[in-house]
Amino acid sequence: MSASIRLKLCLICLLGLFLYAAARCQAQQPQPAQTNSTSATKNAQAPANESEEGEKLFRTNCGRCHNPPEDLSPREARVVLRQMRVRAMLSAEDERLILKYIAP
Amino acid sequence: MIGKIGAMLVLIAACALGAPAQENVPIISGGADFLTSTQGGATTLLPALVPVVAAPLGNHVLFESRGELLEFYSRQNGRTGPYQHQFIWAIDYMQLDFVIDSHLTIVAGRFLTPFNIYNERLAPAWIHNFENGPFTYSFGNGPVGSSTGLMARGVLVARPSYEVNYTAYYSGLVDLNSHWGTGRTAGGRMGVFFPGPRLEAGFSYERYLQDTHRNIEGLYFSWQPKSVPLDVKSEWAHSPSGQGYWLEGLYRLSRFRGPDSALGRLAPVARVEQFHRDQFIAGDGLPGTNLKEGDFGLNYYLPHEIRLNGTYGRQFSSQRNVNVWNFGLTYRFLFPMWPGGSK
Numbered sequence: 083m084s085a086s087i088r089l090k091l092c093l094i095c096l097l098g099l100f101l102y103a104a105a106r107c108q109a110q111q112p113q114p115a116q117t118n119s120t121s122a123t124k125n126a127q128a129p130a131n132e133s134e135e136g137e138k139l140f141r142t143n144c145g146r147c148h149n150p151p152e153d154l155s156p157r158e159a160r161v162v163l164r165q166m167r168v169r170a171m172l173s174a175e176d177e178r179l180i181l182k183y184i185a186p
Numbered sequence: 187m188i189g190k191i192g193a194m195l196v197l198i199a200a201c202a203l204g205a206p207a208q209e210n211v212p213i214i215s216g217g218a219d220f221l222t223s224t225q226g227g228a229t230t231l232l233p234a235l236v237p238v239v240a241a242p243l244g245n246h247v248l249f250e251s252r253g254e255l256l257e258f259y260s261r262q263n264g265r266t267g268p269y270q271h272q273f274i275w276a277i278d279y280m281q282l283d284f285v286i287d288s289h290l291t292i293v294a295g296r297f298l299t300p301f302n303i304y305n306e307r308l309a310p311a312w313i314h315n316f317e318n319g320p321f322t323y324s325f326g327n328g329p330v331g332s333s334t335g336l337m338a339r340g341v342l343v344a345r346p347s348y349e350v351n352y353t354a355y356y357s358g359l360v361d362l363n364s365h366w367g368t369g370r371t372a373g374g375r376m377g378v379f380f381p382g383p384r385l386e387a388g389f390s391y392e393r394y395l396q397d398t399h400r401n402i403e404g405l406y407f408s409w410q411p412k413s414v415p416l417d418v419k420s421e422w423a424h425s426p427s428g429q430g431y432w433l434e435g436l437y438r439l440s441r442f443r444g445p446d447s448a449l450g451r452l453a454p455v456a457r458v459e460q461f462h463r464d465q466f467i468a469g470d471g472l473p474g475t476n477l478k479e480g481d482f483g484l485n486y487y488l489p490h491e492i493r494l495n496g497t498y499g500r501q502f503s504s505q506r507n508v509n510v511w512n513f514g515l516t517y518r519f520l521f522p523m524w525p526g527g528s529k
Contacts, residue, residue, distance in 0.1 A: 147308060151518075157210075157211045157522070168291050171288060
């Protein structure tokens with residue numbers, strides 16, 4: 083297989099991967115009003131349970147490598163968790179619950 | 187190759203900037219570390235600053251990068267003579283993460299090679315239990331530990347009793363003599379994590395495509411039982427260069443008056459490792475001879491993310507046996523990139 087064909091195949095694969103990623107992202111964009119009301123309801127119902135669940139998830143996923151960080155503000159914690167979501171392969175729900183634990 | 191990666195980064199960043207952003211603030215985290223090591227009577231001093239930048243771009247994209255700034259002090263003749271020093275810097279990774287869902291994240295740019303678990307998860311000074319890395323570090327990671335190209339990663343299957351995770355990557359050739367040097371490689375890692383016993387086991391594979399093609403294989407496991415503050419990790423790796431393993435354990439004394447008591451902040455650590463050289467391959471980054479080593483020591487976790495670490499080890503080789511003493515002081519920091527960013 084010549085180099086130019088390989089290059090074209092690579093570019094087609096990359097484009098396909100990118101389009102798939104973009105489509106998945108678009109499909110997952112939450113409606114702001116729904117998200118807020120869902121979060122608010124959950125917060126009102128069981129914030130303590132969510133924090134406990136977040137701690138459990140932290141111990142299970144993040145605690146495999148390191149201890150909990152100290153004194154993070156919610157905004158800092160959100161960025162740290164985004165970073166850790168990639169490393170530890172967390173779901174969006176895991177990210178939300180762990181945030182409740184490390185920056186309540 | 188660099189051009190293609192650059193084009194991808196720009197494309198993804200443009201897409202990300204168009205996405206609605208939450209209250210995201212870029213942060214700088216990382217560690218400041220001072221290590222003194224004496225091996226066979228030769229002492230080296232190593233102050234280091236390792237900053238990590240993380241900047242979210244919209245809700246699905248994250249830019250992250252880690253650099254290393256080191257000043258390496260050693261004696262002119264090994265054990266004697268005046269101290270001389272050398273400044274060393276490196277970019278460990280500089281990548282864009284395109285988080286789609288827990289099943290797929292695409293990483294583009296320069297990233298830590300995900301071969302086994304040490305390089306990606308345990309290498310930072312504020313995480314590792316021993317200041318000196320294992321003999322097997324360069325298996326699959328090369329001397330620099332980074333790849334430049336594309337990586338896909340995520341969780342294949344998630345069930346209450348188990349979870350299967352994966353990474354797959356391709357790295358292109360970048361000038362091997364530069365700070366960014368990487369050889370052409372392709373590989374991946376797959377692991378199974380059992381949340382009940384908190385046990386993870388997996389394997390890694392890499393095909394080195396530069397010059398002489400060769401395969402590198404690895405196995406790893408990690409175990410943190412719920413009932414005991416114990417952390418056990420191990421890796422094994424094999425390539426035409428040779429094979430080696432390490433096994434280490436940490437037991438935190440948090441059961442004695444709680445994790446914040448003077449005694450509860452202490453953690454004894456121990457490690458055994460071995461490397462067997464089969465053939466010499468230039469530039470593989472592995473030890474030149476057969477080695478065995480046993481280390482033990484103490485970690486002490488002070489408040490405000492400061493950690494003291496002291497270890498003693500005995501290294502056995504076909505040339506001569508030596509004592510290895512390490513002492514390290516690590517401070518882990520995190521702050522927003524501009525004032526008021528944490529509010």
